[in-house]
Amino acid sequence: MGKKYRRGWALRETSLVIPANRVVALVGPNGAGKSTLMGLITGLLRPTTGDLTVFGDRPTGKGLHPAVSYLAQQKPLYPQLTVAETLTYGARTNPTWDQGYAEHLIGQAAVPVNAKIGTLSGGQRTRVALALALGKRPRLLLLDEPLADLDPLARETVLRALITEARAQGITVLLSSHVLAELEGVCDHLVLLHKGRILLAGDVDRLGSGGVPLGQLALDHMRAAAQGEAA
Numbered sequence: 481m482g483k484k485y486r487r488g489w490a491l492r493e494t495s496l497v498i499p500a501n502r503v504v505a506l507v508g509p510n511g512a513g514k515s516t517l518m519g520l521i522t523g524l525l526r527p528t529t530g531d532l533t534v535f536g537d538r539p540t541g542k543g544l545h546p547a548v549s550y551l552a553q554q555k556p557l558y559p560q561l562t563v564a565e566t567l568t569y570g571a572r573t574n575p576t577w578d579q580g581y582a583e584h585l586i587g588q589a590a591v592p593v594n595a596k597i598g599t600l601s602g603g604q605r606t607r608v609a610l611a612l613a614l615g616k617r618p619r620l621l622l623l624d625e626p627l628a629d630l631d632p633l634a635r636e637t638v639l640r641a642l643i644t645e646a647r648a649q650g651i652t653v654l655l656s657s658h659v660l661a662e663l664e665g666v667c668d669h670l671v672l673l674h675k676g677r678i679l680l681a682g683d684v685d686r687l688g689s690g691g692v693p694l695g696q697l698a699l700d701h702m703r704a705a706a707q708g709e710a711a
């Protein structure tokens with residue numbers, strides 16, 4: 481498939497399968513097309529050419545697929561609501577909502593349930609947003625740089641909690657990040673985009689067979705692509 485905006489192509493002739501039950505790293509320089517790819521999967525965007533299916537269904541553009549949760553850097557939480565009210569909102573808007581599970585995740589993160597969202601730290605807000613995303617019991621979780629506003633320690637804590645949960649529940653995760661080092665040991669599949677094309681895609685074990693870590697592998701390919709253009 482491809483996606484063209486007024487200014488030009490953001491994704492070109494992209495053919496990709498996101499493998500089930502994996503934690504997939506989506507990496508690439510600024511403007512590579514990562515958010516566009518996520519937008520197509522959520523149905524917020526429509527492909528200009530070609531097609532895609534999510535669990536066998538074409539995205540309708542009328543809201544997310546019931547089996548998909550999406551979390552971006554800007555978390556759509558209401559600052560005036562308490563954490564408990566936020567979960568109630570989740571229950572009201574998601575037919576597959578699991579209240580007990582969402583409460584368990586909030587408890588695990590030690591976020592006070594009666595606190596208003598607006599009074600929470602960035603890390604706590606992210607944990608609430610994650611509980612909202614996971615409480616829907618998705619089969620696919622799309623994370624578009626969800627940790628970008630957190631400090632390194634909070635990033636590590638939240639990422640570990642998230643991945644533990646995803647693996648325990650068999651959720652497929654597509655995670656975009658510019659912090660390559662933190663994807664190490666977390667992601668088992670890599671998709672590297674560059675200027676709207678797939679530069680590299682595959683299992684980390686196979687791609688890094690020379691013992692090259694994921695971050696290094698991605699960086700080497702990004703450098704080579706940039707040098708190829710400059711030449």
Ligand SMILES: Nc1ncnc2c1ncn2[C@@H]1O[C@H](COP(=O)(O)OP(=O)(O)OP(=O)(O)O)[C@@H](O)[C@H]1O
Pocket residue numbers: 485486487489490508509510511512513514515516517
């Ligand atoms: N709504 C839009 N209208 C026009 N062009 C857009 C729009 N959204 C993205 N683009 C362009 O499409 C290309 C891909 O953008 P996209 O946001 O998908 O990249 P990205 O890999 O997520 O970048 P970043 O790492 O900076 O978040 C860029 O050239 C961008 O300028």
